[in-house]
Amino acid sequence: MLDDTDRRILRYYQGAPESAVADLAERAGVTPSTLTRRLERLRDQGVLRGVRGVIHWPSLGYEVEVSLRVTLDKTQARAFDDFLEAAREVPEVLEIQTFLGQVDVRLSVIARDMGHYQQLYRESLLTLPHIADIEALMHVARVKGQEALPL
Known part of the structure; x- marks a missing residue:
């Protein structure tokens, strides 16, 4: 406490x-x-989980951010495990969240530009296992990006 x-x-x-x-x-x-x-x-106690460096990735040439909402083929017994294992291996995937509901997984993805995103989408993201449906939401602006808790 x-x-x-x-x-x-x-x-x-x-x-x-x-x-x-x-x-x-x-x-x-x-x-x-x-x-x-x-x-x-x-x-x-695990309340403080570390100190980290936060890098402004546009400064390194990453100009595109996309949120992918993925529905998995849940008729496959290992759909979640296989998908998550493979998604972790894609360096441009910054965040993976799982959900209960129609959307199973959300991936936060960065790319240098639209050409790089298209290549990444075709060669790495669409090849992830057990995808039944995928929807891309192009990031336009970050209105609030605070990680600090209201203490």
């Missing part, structure tokens, strides 16, 4: 995880040793 101090620490930590321990402790209103101890406990 998280207390108010844990939540305060997490609020400041998620906003600037690269901050020095002393600076973060001061903002959270705790001592550096308390901050260090609590962050370690939060990591051990």
Whole structure:
């Protein structure tokens, strides 16, 4: 169970995880040793799952983002397992989500341009196993892209 101090620490930590321990402790209103101890406990409990570098992929030449909604042939016993295993191997697939309902899987895919996307779609995505139906939604704008939790 998280207390108010844990939540305060997490609020400041998620906003600037690269901050020095002393600076973060001061903002959270705790001592550096308390901050260090609590962050370690939060990591051990799986609340904090790591710090990561977030790369602005358009800066690396990826200009196209597509969301693919996939319905699988569920008459095949291993449809989900086979599809997910193969989709994980496509480097341009950034995210895979599974659902209950008409759509089984959503893939978030990036490409350098439309020509690259067309090649990727034909050679890698359409060849994924057990696809019964696929719908492509072309990304136009990211209106909100926040990962921070309201703590």
